[in-house]
Amino acid sequence: MNNFVNSSSILKRLGNHVLELRLWKYRIATYSIALFGAFAIYIVISTPLTLSEQAVFAILAFGIALVIRTLPWGQAGIILMIVISLMMSLRYMYWRLTSSVDFDTALDAFLGWGLVLAEIYALIVLILGYVQTAMPLKRNAVMMPTDQTHWPTVDVLIPTYNEDLDVVRLTILAALSMDWPADKLRIYLLDDGRREEFREFCHEVGAIYLTRENNHHNKAGNLNAALSQINGEYVAIFDCDHIPTRSFLQLSMGWFLKDPKLAMVQTPHFFFSPDPFEKNLDTYRIVPNEGELFYGLVQDGNDLWNASFFCGSCAVLKREPLMEIGGIAIETVTEDAHTALKLSRKGYNLAYLAVPQAAGLATESLSRHVVQRIRWARGMAQIFRVDNPLLGRGLTIWQRLCYANAMLHFFYGLPRLVFLTAPLAYLLMGAEVFSSTAIMVVAYALPHIAVASMTNSKIQGRFRHSFWSEVYETALAWYIFLPVTLAMINPKFGAFNATSKGGIVEKEYVDWKLARPYILLLALNLVGFLAGLIKLATDDGSTSTLIINLVWVTFNIIVISASANVAKETRQLRSTPRVNASLPATILLANGKTIVCETSDFSRNGLGLKPLSAVEIPVGEQIWVSIFRGDKEAVLPGTVSKGGKSIGVLFENLSVEQQRELTQMTFCRADNWVNAWGQAAKDAPLRSLREVLTYGVFNLAPLLRDAIRDTYLAIRARSNRIKLKA
């Protein structure tokens, strides 16, 4: 093993030596080598091999990828894996298109070409994904100069529409607490709900309250209305439930001073509550959630190509370029992405800083999550239609590819549904969607899938676990398929849905309305599975073809089952999610006794405290709690809501000043989110497979049981109603 590592490092050194050759200085040399490489790849993908040769080749490629995966070669190893993956995948596609599409019947041809198109889509997204993520930029924050006189003025815009004041209050207080010269920082609340209590609150805390006469163009319109009334050099935008830390501006503004063409800095969206997947599948902080891949990897990868996105919140934009493009884009429902695209077209730079400097609440139920994703998908499809990044002026080819992939990504609905039903074509209808022998399909497709998965697992590491993409995409595929299709037909189809957050789920229930398509898919796949078993038992059809389709359908059943379980909403009683944190604190009892504690968690109106020595405090007792940050201290009056080893304290009726102090001591701490960011375990594909399998298999029976029970109950309820009417 040692020898092996030694020789691998020798290889690495050799590679570095090659890279330092003078040869690369000559363009012509570089181009000819690139040309040769491209030609070589063409030969590799187009050379026909016999079954056994292909099998040997595939096993070797897989083996090599498996070894590279473990080597400490960093990005070089990733790129080598990408190249191997491209070889196997393109080789598969070349074979697929030249040797397996000679269909016999119209049905075969229809279903077969459908599958081929879905596969082409998947391959394009795979390749574009590699372009995006091969070399994440990983930029560091640039420190602001110590002389504050040159610091620019920043207007913070917080748009709101129908959210609770409890939610918005925290954001405003946190924004007010940001470390920035007070004369250069203005906080604006843009209330499309035109609510008096909001106005009063703003007045009280020193934020500026803005409204407008109409609600045209929703959030984008709201922001544009405000932009016309302000004059700071920079605009920071936060959704009303995204609480910034105090260091937000200091960290994100530095790059603007370094790069005068920079028009936007985006920071990650961090969520301190579980999203419906995490909640309902119970994977919070264990399996990276859906968004982590985007903010952890894709945005950083996009940044290499100067194509990172504006995500609508937790970002700073330069006002002048923004006004030059006419403010926030209003043509589509994803105004943020479109705004970034427009800035790019004008030649401005965009940056992404992967330091979480704000946090918010995740959507708490699947239905809301679905609505949000539908909006994104629809918006992306709209941009693809009205301002296609592949066309038009002002973009580099790489920006075009990155933007295009961001949009193409949302077209996964139909292809995913195709993959989820493809084996049924053979099992239920006897259609041959590959005009080749089953074993040949395996010899070509397996290395394509396996090496690509392994490569993505290596690239995505902590930000996405293998097979979970399947679950996330499957759960949403049905819902985004239709809006995307409609938006592609006509960008105006469909309406905007705001995602409101903060709420409770009182009782565990299954959202059947959402789960229905998946129950149907599941049922179809189960029928297909049974049909396959029967065919196998009665020796009807090619055994190898049957086995391959059965394996495929089994995988589909597991993935669909896991996805459908997301619709089973678990209880969420606490409407104010808690954030785990160990902060120094003391309790001052009414009798004057002080107890030194550490916090275990905090929320916007409460604290969990762990006394260092055992103490008994009765529930309901009024106490004072001190929280410390460095040499600063906040003293707050609270009520004990829970006694024992961990004490719960509830803050009610805090004054505005006290609320501000609590926020500064808790949510505004600069290091709050950094430590929790990207901390999921590194991907281990087999473990992930086991996890998904576990969710899929163990939840299959209860899911079906619930489905049958609830259907029965619904029918009985209906017949009862009919009886009552009669």
Add this chain to the structure above:
Amino acid sequence: MVKKITGSQKLPPRKRIPALALVIAMLCSTLSANVSLASPAVSGKTTKEVVITAPDQGNSYTLSLNRLGAANALNLVGQDSRNFIDFNVRSNEVISKATLKILYKYSPDLLSELSQINVYLNGESISTIEVSKENGNKDLETTIAIPSELFSDRNQFTFQLIGHYASDCEDPKSTKPWAKISNKSTLTIHSLPLLIPNDLTNFPIPFVSKYDSQKLTLPFVFMAKPNNSTLEAAGILSSWFASNTNQLGSQFPVTINSIPNSGNAVIFSNSPQSLPGINLPSITGPMVFITSNPKDQYGKLLFVMGRDSAELKQASIALALGAQNLAGQSSALIPVTNLPIRKSYDAPNWLSSNGPVQLSKLNGTTKPPADQPESEKSTASSNIQIPPALYSTNGKGIPIHLDYSYQNQADNNNSVLSVTYKSQPIKTIPLPMQGEWISKFSGLIKYLAQTIGIPLETNSLITKKSTVFIPQAIIYPSPAEKSILNNDQTNVATFVLTEFAQSSRNQYDCSSPSNQGNIEATINPNSTIDISGMQHFIRMPNLAAFSNSGFPFSRLADLSQTAVVLPDSPNLYDYSTYLSVFGRIGRLTGYPGTSITVTSIGQIDSVKDKDILVITSGSESQSLLKQWESNIPSNNSSIFKIPNNLKDIGSWFNTHTNFDIYQNTFIAGFKSPLESSRSVVLISSINPEKLIDITASLDGSMGSMMGSLVRLNEGQIELVSDQQNYHSGSLPWTNYLSWLLSEYLSLFILFSVIAALILSLLMYAALKAVRRKRLQS
């Protein structure tokens, strides 16, 4: 030759529920694809004016049905099903007595009072075999004496099953009535020779006829030890005679100055010297002369004559290229001055590579003659011979663009057209019916249609196109694939229509007449096979190509790039082997080797720019073998190479080391030591008599010949070496690179690794540069 197979022997027994089968037999063998070549028309019409028979000179032989062309047992399935076997009588004999021994078996379901098996010869019933329940499924045997007067020159046996399993309601598509006639059944013929006049009008009859049922054995006689030119003349004629034989092949024993005691012979004479009992005309130039064998009045002698050996060769060429008016007992031959120029791979028997070839243009029929009985409507046949050394650059093989029609029967959606080649399945094309949904609601729809008076046309013809590819591995099986293929030497491609009964239709409904028609399919005449886009490229040495196609010699059909090298003092076996080998090549190409060169080992350097066939035997062989010892691939220890097939792994370790080239009878192929772009095939035996085995082995009866060196041992071919270390033909360079990589997997892997490393380095360097630039901005 089997014209048609009714039934389903190609199917697994479980699915044997078909009704009709359509076979196009593409015989890639003697039956020449194109009779328009420049040879005298070989007519089946023989004049038999003289019928003097000699009862004491009877001849008797036994032929199995397999020998007569039935590759498998003859299956008879259905209520009225027939199968056919052709049999031809030699033109110089008449049948005195014949018996047919039938080995058969039939279904135990047959009702004895309604069922029987009929045997016909040329339409006349010769036997009716009764069936009985208790003998069902047993191996039975019966012998029929056939009246000799029923035979003509070309005959056809018909086997008919009248099969019923129920007296009232029967499913016409049921496979319950079946019978099998084993192809081991035999026909025993007692024949008497015919005395025929000494007339060349019907030449080459009686020396050779395509309709002979036996292998041609035609002695060649030289008046003295032949020189090279005389040998070339003999080679031209042996290849021409052989090209006019049937597929059973030919051999040419050689004698010097002595005629055989019986039968026919060809005598080469360039001197006025005659033979006892024969009055030769004086030689005035190239000419032929026919006379009876003085030792056997039924035998004929053909004298090919010239004043010198050059004229002898002119006579042979003139005879072989035809277009001469031959009549009477002797004919002068006009020398052919301009020999036709042949192009590579243009042998008349081979599929043209000039473009798509319509199956209908090939010898045979794709549509049955109209006067065939009802059950034979789907019969079709086509003869194709695929040239050697074809290389499919896309790896798919030879495309056949099928255009086929079948009847639309909405309630019958389980029919397939299966295509096989050399008994290997190539493709199964489903024959989906249109308007299937109508049948699902047929009752309702029909009712509605009848009520409003719309005619329902569901039995129209569906015409479709489909391209099937004959994979290269099946056309030219490699040694590794030999074991998987069942060594089918007949090169028959078949198109079989199989109709599966619908699984739902377990019970046949006699009350619904719509189910009764059998589906029929036709391969339309504009179906084509196309090898024009293919390259000619082949791994060498390749004894399979040599034995199956005469490659590399047959590349130019007139053998103008071929030299035969004989020992300095050859023996009669050497001569005979030479004539028989080129007889075989002539039969394969359908063209006489008019430009062949013969030389001796001493002069071998004069033919170094040709492909060389060396024949040596006995002590004469030693010196040449010693000279070329290092070139002969006598062991299998090739350079280290990852096997192309997992089954080859055994051959990694399996190296024959002790093959003694001096003590064996063998054929070896190798790159010419004289000229690297040329090939040598060496036929050698320590024992000259064993050379006969070599010629016999070429037809595949001793196992398939493959690889680079095979040994003949006790009538069996043994593969000694399958080393292939060069190639013949050329490819565009990108394809050549692909070929090289796919041939040598290790090379391919190395190439891929290098490509991957180069690209990774480039990408890594480029991305690093982008990142640096980005962070500096």
